Amino acid sequence: MKKNLLIGLATLSFVLVLTSCGKVPQTEIDAATAALDAAKTAQADAYLPEQFVALQDSLNAILATIETEKSKMFKNFGDAPAKLSGIAEQAQQIAGQVEAKKAEVKSQADTLMVQVKLLSTENSKLVIKAPKGKEGAAALDLIKTDIATADSTLSEASALIAKGDFIQALDKAKSANDISLKVNGELKGAIDKTK
Amino acid sequence: MVLKRKKVAFVLILFFVPGICFILLNLPQKPPSEKIKTALKSLADARKSKAHIYFPKLFQDSEKLYKSAMYHLRVQNEKSIFKRQFFLSEFSATFSIYFANKAKKQAVIISKDLKASVKSGIRGLKDELNTFDPFIRKLPVPEKIRKEFSHAVLFLSESDIAYKKSEYLNSHNKLDKAYNCYTKAFEYTDSILSEYFTNIEEWQRLSEKAINKSRKNKSYVLIIDKFSHQGMLYFKGNIKRTYTVELGRNWIGNKLYSGDKATPEGEYKIIGKKNGNSTKYHKALLINYPNENDHQRFKLNIRNGIIKKSDQIGGSIEIHGGGGKGVDWTDGCVALTNKDVDNLFNLVPSGTPVLIVGSLKNLDSYYNF
Incomplete structure (x- = not known):
């Protein structure tokens, strides 16, 4: 009887060990x-x-x-x-x-956007200084289109920042920067010709 | 005692033997753990190969099948261990692997192809834009066309940015947009240019005639090439000087009426020399526009409804100073720098022939695509 009881206890302990592993x-x-x-x-x-x-x-x-x-x-x-x-x-x-990371990307986008804004302001001033004759202002309309494209891209970047999409905003800012730099080079080149 | 043992043995046989038989017959099935692990790995590999971007449908099907495999596994796990059947789970996992591998394989191929095609596409469009850029900057095109060109440059920049981030599909889509914008700008400009250059043979003939005349008469002749914005002064049939010229704002095409800002094309001669207070552009050489041909063309254009009856033919077309602005700005005159007009003014007498042509070289020699 005592032996059976011991066997029973041992079996129960074994089962308990098994189930404790399986939770x-x-x-x-x-x-x-x-x-x-x-x-x-x-x-x-x-x-x-x-x-x-x-x-x-x-x-x-x-x-x-x-x-x-x-x-x-x-x-x-x-x-x-x-x-x-x-x-x-x-x-x-x-x-x-x-x-x-978001703060880093946002900061990069913000910095670039400020740069592009400055460049855009400079470009707008350069357009005024750019070569003009009787019809000079009309001729510069072509360059103004590029400035407008860069500005609208910059606005898109600002909207993306407001939406919290900093990665896309940074990409847009980079594109706006590319165009603004190109325009800047063109305008400076045209002004240099007149010097 | 023996009887008791026999009884125990009988009970054992009665209960345990069928029990063991039952267990043996209903052995719990093994779960498809390896298949599920493989499916998961295949999905991860497919994602790494960006199959979810290039083949979203195939990838999503694989994901759904994996989820289905897990669902069936969970459903079976809720049943008694002897009643569990895993074939549905295994089946789903197997197909999940198949779809994931297929998506991965195709994604690897397309990603490689797309990378190469986008790379060459970006390079190709950059070249085309660079070649086309001087034309669109030079030609008086409408704002809408200029906008298309400007957007082509913008989308190309965006495509390049996406390419550098290894986002080839995004880069490809941006490149497509860039090409669309560029094509619109190019087609419009090309149609203007093609129409403009239809007279090339006549211009070349007139130029040859003028040079021969200069050689024969041992005299000066000035040839203005509107497209290249150059004026060539010939003496005794040889080029003596070349000047950079600026033209009317709408220089492309012949002059139709007064105020159209176009520079006329044709055979003219200098009929007056102005300096001092007689001109506000340093020095000026007046030409005989409109000549007899211009009058005939003007009348024909009115008759054909190309211009209004109220339009005027215009006049006072000069070769004058005040140029060097880098843009076409005159009302139709030809502007030179003051230094160049001084030189020309001193060299050419009144009566010197002036030939104004659209171009001396054909369009293909300008296109370099």
Whole structure:
């Protein structure tokens, strides 16, 4: 009787050990998923795409491992909880870095936009100084078109900044800068001819 | 005791043997873990190859199938271990791998092709714009056309920026926009130029005739080439001097009426020399516009409705100073720098023939595309 009782206890302990290994780390899954969602909301996928995708892939891989492990009779989630916690931590770090990256891109766009604005103002002044005769002002209409194109591109960049799309805003500012520099060169060249 | 053991054995046989048989017959199925891992890796690889950009439909199908595989896995995991069937999960994972690999393979090819085509497209359009730029800056084209050209330059810059960021599809789309704008500007300008250059043979003939006359009469002749903005002074059939000239704002095409800001084309001669207070442009050489040909053409244009009956033929076309502005600015006269007009004024007497032509070289020699 005593022997049977011991066997029973041993079996129960064994079962307990097995089931304790097989507990789904739901809290860690939820935390990692929420952290990655938060990073996405912070636009990590746009500003730090490589890091974000790497984390997303890691989370998907762990979730797949957990799901397949759940199919087994003796579940073993091993180091999945630790990995999930790591992902949650990294996702939080990335979300923090996104803000810095966004500020950096915005600052680049702002700086370039100020430069383009100055260049545009200079170009508008140069147009006045540019060679004129009886019909000179009309001839310079062609150059004014380029100035208008650069200005409207700059306005688009400002609108993108207001919408928080700093990457696109920076690209637009770069294009406006290209055109403004070209116009500046043309005007200075035309003015130099008259000196 | 023996009987008791037999009873135990009987009970064991009665319960355990069928139990073992049941377990053996309903062995829990193995989940398709490897397939799912592979599907996930294939999807990650496809994304790395930008399949989600180049083949979004194929990539999304692969993603959907992966999600379906996971869904079926979860559904089966909720069932009793002996009742789980993973074939749907495995099936979905298998097709997810297939689609992801297909998307990746095609994305790699298209990305490579697109990179090469965009690179050469950007370079090609840059060259075309550079070649075309002097024309559009020189020709009196409407604002709308100038805008198209300006936008072509803008979109090309955006395409270049996207290319440098390895965003080849975006770069390709911007390049397309740039080409569209450029094509509109080019086609319009090309049509003006093609029409303008229809008289090239006549211009070349008149030029040859004028040079021969200069050689024969041992005299001066001034040939103004409107397109190249050059004036060539010949003496005894040889070029003596070349001047840069500035023309009327709408210099392209022949003069039709007074105030059209066009510089006339034809065979003229100097009929008056002005300096001092008689001209506000330093020095001036008056030519005999309108001549007999101009009067005939003017009448014909009125008859054909090209110009209004109330239009005037105009006059007072001069070769004068005040030039060197780098733009075409006159009302139809030919402007030289004061230094050049001094030189010309001193060299040529009244009566010197002046030939004004659209161009001396044909259009192809200007195009270099």
